[in-house]
Amino acid sequence: KAGVTQTPRYLIKTRGQQVTLSCSPISGHRSVSWYQQTPGQGLQFLFEYFSETQRNKGNFPGRFSGRQFSNSRSEMNVSTLELGDSALYLCASSLGAQGNTEAFFGQGTRLTVV
Amino acid sequence: AQRVTQPEKLLSVFKGAPVELKCNYSYSGSPELFWYVQYSRQRLQLLLRHISRESIKGFTADLNKGETSFHLKKPFAQEEDSAMYYCASSGFQKLVFGTGTRLLVSP
Numbered sequence: 770k771a772g773v774t775q776t777p778r779y780l781i782k783t784r785g786q787q788v789t790l791s792c793s794p795i796s797g798h799r800s801v802s803w804y805q806q807t808p809g810q811g812l813q814f815l816f817e818y819f820s821e822t823q824r825n826k827g828n829f830p831g832r833f834s835g836r837q838f839s840n841s842r843s844e845m846n847v848s849t850l851e852l853g854d855s856a857l858y859l860c861a862s863s864l865g866a867q868g869n870t871e872a873f874f875g876q877g878t879r880l881t882v883v
Numbered sequence: 884a885q886r887v888t889q890p891e892k893l894l895s896v897f898k899g900a901p902v903e904l905k906c907n908y909s910y911s912g913s914p915e916l917f918w919y920v921q922y923s924r925q926r927l928q929l930l931l932r933h934i935s936r937e938s939i940k941g942f943t944a945d946l947n948k949g950e951t952s953f954h955l956k957k958p959f960a961q962e963e964d965s966a967m968y969y970c971a972s973s974g975f976q977k978l979v980f981g982t983g984t985r986l987l988v989s990p
Contacts (some may be wrong), residue, residue: 800975827977874926
């Protein structure tokens with residue numbers, strides 16, 4: 770079966786702009802989580818969605834937001850981009866709650882803010 | 884607060900040497916612990932989880948609740964083990980990852 774798909778793979782944006790990233794989970798998976806991966810901080814949890822509801826949120830400013838659609842696809846939005854937002858953004862899907870069942874990761878979207 | 888610590892950023896060993904990747908966690912409840920691995924140019928993927936008590940690719944990890952540790956071990960490292968390894972704990976329905984340890988196995 771198809772794995773987790775993230776689009777686009779690469780993005781270059783200017784400070785102050787906004788960006789939307791997309792994640793299509795594995796068919797049948799209802800939980801989608803987003804992580805920010807940077808060399809210094811590792812993977813940091815952004816938020817998790819389950820059946821269109823945000824169940825959990827990490828310690829990121831309100832500029833980071835997300836949503837999940839009825840088909841479980843999820844989008845993440847970052848507004849007023851800052852240079853420090855440059856990172857690899859990973860999406861993970863799982864059958865049940867994150868942590869209770871195996872998380873399957875996408876290949877990520879590499880965002881560069883200039 | 885839920886936290887996972889991996890003290891080593893880089894661990895370099897020779898092929899055939901034993902490997903131990905350290906992981907310590909802090910969580911007030913009873914978390915589930917995982918090791919995820921990311922090989923070069925591949926996705927992050929689950930290596931093993933403590934409840935399954937499996938040995939995957941020769942790796943094992945034992946949960947030590949007294950020391951709040953979940954170290955990853957392999958008796959004889961192989962070159963194909965070179966990768967980034969992340970320890971993670973679950974709690975409050977989210978996964979918290981450590982900062983990762985890069986394992987480099989030289990011939």
